[in-house]
Amino acid sequence: MDCRPEELLIAAIARLLRGCRNIAVGVSSPIPGSAALLARAESETPLRVELLESLDGNSFTRGSVELFDRAAQGRIDAFFLGGGQIDGEANINLIGTGDYPRTAVRWPGSFGSAYLYFLVPRVILFREEHSRRVLVPKVDFVSAPGASAPEVYRRGGPTALVTGKALFRFDADRRRFRLESLHPGHDLADVLETTGFDFDHDPAPATTTGPDAATLEMIRGPVAREIAKAYPKFAARVFPSPGPG
Amino acid sequence: MTDSCLFLSLDELAAQVPDGVSLALPKDSAGAPMAAVRALVRRGAKDLHLINVPTSGLATDILIGAGAARLVETSGVSLGEFGGAPRFNAAVKAGAVRVRDATCPAIYAGLQAAEKGLPFMPLRGVIGSDVLAFRDDWKVIDNPFAEAAEDPLLLLPAIRPEVALFHARRADRLGNVWIGVQGELAIMAHAAERTLVTVEEVVEGDLMAREESAAGTLPEVYVSAVAEAPRGAWPSGFLDLYPTDEAELADYARLARSAEGFAAYLERGCTAPAPAAGR
Numbered sequence: 091m092d093c094r095p096e097e098l099l100i101a102a103i104a105r106l107l108r109g110c111r112n113i114a115v116g117v118s119s120p121i122p123g124s125a126a127l128l129a130r131a132e133s134e135t136p137l138r139v140e141l142l143e144s145l146d147g148n149s150f151t152r153g154s155v156e157l158f159d160r161a162a163q164g165r166i167d168a169f170f171l172g173g174g175q176i177d178g179e180a181n182i183n184l185i186g187t188g189d190y191p192r193t194a195v196r197w198p199g200s201f202g203s204a205y206l207y208f209l210v211p212r213v214i215l216f217r218e219e220h221s222r223r224v225l226v227p228k229v230d231f232v233s234a235p236g237a238s239a240p241e242v243y244r245r246g247g248p249t250a251l252v253t254g255k256a257l258f259r260f261d262a263d264r265r266r267f268r269l270e271s272l273h274p275g276h277d278l279a280d281v282l283e284t285t286g287f288d289f290d291h292d293p294a295p296a297t298t299t300g301p302d303a304a305t306l307e308m309i310r311g312p313v314a315r316e317i318a319k320a321y322p323k324f325a326a327r328v329f330p331s332p333g334p335g
Numbered sequence: 336m337t338d339s340c341l342f343l344s345l346d347e348l349a350a351q352v353p354d355g356v357s358l359a360l361p362k363d364s365a366g367a368p369m370a371a372v373r374a375l376v377r378r379g380a381k382d383l384h385l386i387n388v389p390t391s392g393l394a395t396d397i398l399i400g401a402g403a404a405r406l407v408e409t410s411g412v413s414l415g416e417f418g419g420a421p422r423f424n425a426a427v428k429a430g431a432v433r434v435r436d437a438t439c440p441a442i443y444a445g446l447q448a449a450e451k452g453l454p455f456m457p458l459r460g461v462i463g464s465d466v467l468a469f470r471d472d473w474k475v476i477d478n479p480f481a482e483a484a485e486d487p488l489l490l491l492p493a494i495r496p497e498v499a500l501f502h503a504r505r506a507d508r509l510g511n512v513w514i515g516v517q518g519e520l521a522i523m524a525h526a527a528e529r530t531l532v533t534v535e536e537v538v539e540g541d542l543m544a545r546e547e548s549a550a551g552t553l554p555e556v557y558v559s560a561v562a563e564a565p566r567g568a569w570p571s572g573f574l575d576l577y578p579t580d581e582a583e584l585a586d587y588a589r590l591a592r593s594a595e596g597f598a599a600y601l602e603r604g605c606t607a608p609a610p611a612a613g614r
Contacts, residue, residue, distance in 0.1 A: 117390075117411075117415065118413070118415060118416070143364065143415075145364075145574060150516065150518075151516045151518060152516075152518030152519065153365060153516070153517050153518040153519030153520070153522075154362070154365075154439065154519060155440070155443040155518065155519050155522060156518070158439065158440035158443065162459055184411075185436060185465075186427075190469060191427070191433075191434055191436075191469070192427065192428060192430050193427070193428070194428070196419075196424040196427045196428060197419065198390075198411040198412055198413035198419060198420065199390070199409055199410050199411030199412060199413075199436055199437075200410060200411070200436060200437075200438050200464075200466050201389075201390065201410050201411045201438065201439055202389075202410070202438055202439040202440060203438065204438035204441075204460060204461045204464040204466045204467070205438050205439070205441070205458070205459065205460035205461055206460070207460070208459060208460035208461075209459060209460060231465045232463070232464050232465040232466075232468075233438075233464060233465070233466060234464055234466075235464055238462065238463050239463070241483075241484075241485040241487060242462050242463060242487060243486060243487075243488075321416065322416075323416045324416070
């Protein structure tokens with residue numbers, strides 16, 4: 091099925107969300123947000139999606155402080171984090187490159203990552219750019235660690251990493267990623283070349299499955315219309331003409 | 336005894352934020368007080384300690400660019416879909432502003448400690464991050480209630496802003512302010528010594544008189560002053576009243592890449608009032 095790269099990512103992330111009952115989506119996350127909406131549309135059991143950045147897309151009545159409290163209460167199953175840098179142990183850096191605090195490059199900041207990474211069972215790392223600049227051997231600043239010492243209270247953490255080229259699963263015990271599939275059009279040699287950390291993989295990895303016709307229709311219709319409320323610029327670029335409704 | 340709420344012009348309101356104070360600002364989507372920020376720039380505010388609750392965008396970027404801030408306590412400064420915050424990023428690189436990097440729930444927790452008159456608040460997570468490593472004002476203790484042998488727990492000192500400043504939909508003439516579901520504005524106001532609010536409109540009647548409106552109202556007891564500022568969050572969007580002015584934000588993101596461009600933006604943007612709807 092021909093689809094845009096963003097639509098493939100939305101479908102792939104939505105599959106990682108199967109079985110969830112409560113998904114929260116933070117700021118600057120149009121593709122994860124679309125994936126969560128798709129997972130809701132395809133779920134046979136009730137599934138709540140809280141879009142932090144959408145006026146009527148969440149059920150918080152005490153502002154975003156409620157997201158963090160709900161996470162601590164165990165009421166959020168899945169969340170998404172990104173990173174200017176992500177390393178092989180799933181440490182993420184949202185602060186910048188070089189020596190802190192006067193980093194050579196400064197990014198916005200750690201947001202809720204240093205907390206939600208510990209408390210949300212299924213954290214999916216998402217970063218479209220797949221390069222040695224992003225996927226580094228060791229992050230320059232740990233906004234949130236991928237793993238913790240056994241005495242540290244931790245009920246959540248990274249389960250997968252999705253990039254524009256591939257999908258990895260994270261093995262928390264071994265603190266290591268395993269390549270699960272390559273997106274159509276990408277090969278193992280290229281992914282090895284553009285990944286700055288070591289990871290496990292099969293000799294001939296699987297290919298990420300794209301959306302079927304029904305899923306694609308769902309993405310381009312109801313999902314596109316809903317995500318446009320939170321991310322109008324993204325929606326206008328990726329879904330130029332969402333269907334009527 | 337409490338003073339009654341003052342009703343001021345924008346410039347009078349800005350004069351209520353003395354140089355050097357700690358100033359709490361909400362995240363952009365929860366009522367960015369942009370008209371008041373422009374008034375602060377007009378009055379040449381200096382040495383502010385900005386506290387982002389828990390993040391910020393244009394408001395913080397403009398204040399930093401205008402040289403009004405010495406310290407920013409934040410969990411993130413970004414223009415969202417319009418990219419990084421250019422003046423913030425440049426000032427951090429140049430060392431022109433100090434950053435106290437936090438994580439969103441830590442800022443809320445510090446404010447919640449202040450709400451309760453407590454010296455600190457515990458919080459899960461964060462242990463093992465460099466966010467904690469660079470915060471010598473944050474402490475880790477062993478949970479005294481733990482059943483297991485060891486349970487390290489983060490403690491955050493109370494955050495008591497000298498001034499909180501935000502934009503809201505409406506106030507009544509008693510100084511009660513409707514904040515609806517933006518409950519974090521109440522946390523900010525409870526924690527702050529004084530709260531200044533700009534509103535889209537001042538309405539007749541008493542917002543506290545009926546439960547339906549009282550439930551979403553910040554009572555005047557927390558409100559020091561109100562200024563009426565229609566479209567006071569512009570160019571940020573505000574609730575369902577008006578969307579983000581995308582052309583203006585794109586303009587800002589482009590101009591503020593350089594100090595000269597930012598100065599040109601200020602020249603144009605901080606002296607004129609917010610344009611009327613339909614721009």
